[in-house]
Amino acid sequence: MSSTQTPAAEETAAGGRINPPENKFTSWLSHLLADLGKNGIFLALLAVILFFTVVTDGILLRPQNISNLIVQNGYILVLAIGMVMIIIAGHIDLSVGSVAAFVGACSGVFAVSWGLPWWLAIIMSLAIGALVGMWQGFWIAYVGIPAFIVTLAGMLIFRGLALVVLGNANIGSFPTEYRALGNGFLNNVFGDLDLDPLTLIVAAVAVVALIVGQFRTRSGRAKYGQEVEPIVWFVAKLVLITVAIGFFAYALASYKGIPVTLIVLAVLVLIYGVIMNRSVFGRHVYAIGGNRHAAELSGIKTRKTDFLLFVNMGVLAALAGLIFTARLNLAGPKAGDGFELEAISAAFIGGAAVQGGVGTIGGAIIGGLIIGVLNNGMSILGLGIEWQQAVKGLVLLLAVAFDVFNKRRSGGK
């Protein structure tokens, strides 16, 4: 309560002794503190980046490495988007790694063994992902078997089917267009320059769109008489974000341009961000996770919503499988191993609650980036895979413990 502006302002009005500038400052400060609380996860990401930048002598932030960071972790981020939605609704999905492997194997058969056009192979693979999701969604939503069991079974089923499809062999040498999904860059449309102009232009457009969008939201809220944050803090945040995007874009432009994976991700984050923040469907997901009975008694079709969530997860797992396969240029039996755990970790580090009802797409993406930076940073340091695992486990535990501690302190339950 103490961090909201209203009570402080009222006190001031009643007391009348504090002069306006100080009042402005305290409200500014209270907003800063409130935002720090809300954006703790963002600060954690910055801290991890800062830490690894120092210990790797700046290698972490070299243009090539920044580009790699995105490409290497793209599929985890794609999975994290679907996973956080599942977790918000109070479920879990353990099968996504196996589904990614299975779909990757199928796409190998379509694009390589059968020689189908790359776009048809991709569409068919995504459709298989949707079918897998319908299968699991059917058992969870309409038969009522807990998602933990259904997707644990799915983890075994689709890992097995991936091996069946591959027939104990790897499938490799995918068409160039297909491989672009994992390895491609959008660049050089204006000729081969040191600094790719297209990347910079896209970044500039994105920044302008962001600023315009933020101002429109702000004025919309103001028009309806809602409280808005002080303009100073609002502008400062936009400046910070602009600087961050600028730095990021400069790094990409001076390497190979925009990774295709990043484009896919950006589109997904936009679409799913709108779905979870603004759409009726998103509201239903939060309502179901927050209190399933109340949601049912409010007329929400909980089964249909659950079903659609798993279909969606199936498609995103398929997409992750495609990106991974394209990046390796190989559909193999070990693909997707452990993806589910990284996606689940990303969602929880990003603030999702185990009981459901709480979580955001943005949080899951940042959670995924924290894992990505940890992976990348520790690899640069030459830490073995065994230590990487242990550190990631510890970070997950501490992140959630911090969250629990925070909630307890703020008196929630």
Added chain:
Amino acid sequence: MTTNILEMRSITKTFPGVKALSDVTLDVGRGTVHAICGENGAGKSTLMKVLSGVYPHGTYTGDIVFEDEVVEFKDIRDSEAKGIVIIHQELALSPYLSIAENIFLNNEQKGGLGLIDWNKTNHEAATLLARVGLKENPTTKIMDIGVGKQQLVEIAKALSKRVKLLILDEPTAALNDEDSDHLLDLILHLKEQGITSIIISHKLNEIKKVADTVTVIRDGQTIETIQKTDVTEERIIKDMVGRDLEHRYPDHTPNIGEEIFRVEDWTAHHPQDPTRVVVDKVNINVRAGEIVGIAGLMGAGRTEFAMSVFGHSYGSRISGKAFMRGQEIKTRTVSEAIGNGLAYATEDRKHYGLNLLEDIKRNIALASLDKLSSKGLVNDNEEYKVANGYRKSMNIKAPTVMAKTSKLSGGNQQKVVLSKWIYSDPDVLILDEPTRGIDVGAKYEIYAIINELAAQGKGVVVISSELPELLGICDRIYALSEGRITGQLPIEEANPESLLKLMTMEKPR
């Protein structure tokens, strides 16, 4: 040595803001069956919790004298050690364990090495089952026997603790007639063996059957103790309700129009036990601008009826017809019911009404997102405006509509629930215990809101355990007993006595 096994002297128990028990005195004769009667919330259960140590010594004032000795129980184990065993309405049995395991839970029959002696366990259990007249194998799992038999297992468990004083809290509330009769016979049988029983009940027939003495409690006070020979239904009812209706209700001038909603022959069965009828051919109607009450004791099927009508949210094998303004409507799903103009505000806000993780505005919008959205996207500015409107008009005490509902008081949470349903713009609102757990001031506000809804020409159905509340706000009251409508009274003819008589009317046998 007196003839009383138990004397509770001047027991007073206060909760923050409420005096639950005030100077209550209870004398229970050795080897008798003593019934305690009272309305819901009169303080019966609180008194029994004081007696059994659920509320430990020191949290109440007054003395408990058990077997001529002042006792100070720290917890329920203390009272059980003295031979006082309470059997709660919700049975405390573990469904996946066997009968024998449940009987000796936390009292395991051990053999050598401190391991459980299963032969002894099952043998002892069989002996106890014979005493309560239950013909079941001790190794049968609790989940595989009916609730009537489970009740007997609870009594067997009490016997295993060498019970001297057995307390049964509404033991027959969930039982069918046959099981009830068997249980009452058992209580009399145990009496012959010297076991004293206290039975909390508001079924007057069964009180007359088993009780030697009846004590009536009202508003946390003992009204009187009646000997068996003097017990009459009229006297007990009068004792139970005799309180004055002050000006606790806002003025209400009914402006009643045409019939708006009607339910015919509505029947629903228990969801897990489709042979048990829970709602039995219920017929009710509501007219525009009318506030209709449904009175019924706990377990009468009030909530079950409302929820089965509202989107078949409760029960199995549901049959019957519903009509809105003369047109038959289907209510098979909640969204269908809402679409046909119904709204149902639950008696259990926390578990069925609110998403406590979310703020006020999202809770208010939840049942009407279609109104706030176009092309599947919610206009959250409109949502804010709507919610803020209700915050002001309903006087929801919160700094903003972005406040989480978990931080609100019961009364304000209830206003959020009502706002949600009013915003869905129904023709008929079913309000289930709309003032449960709410302080007096907020109650008045809720009553005013109900009046306002009626004044707008909506039909309002109020389900309540509190008779004064129904008498204070309704235009007409139905009484429900054992799933059946046993009568209806216009407000002019309704009084606590006439209603209680209908509410306790049992099925012809």
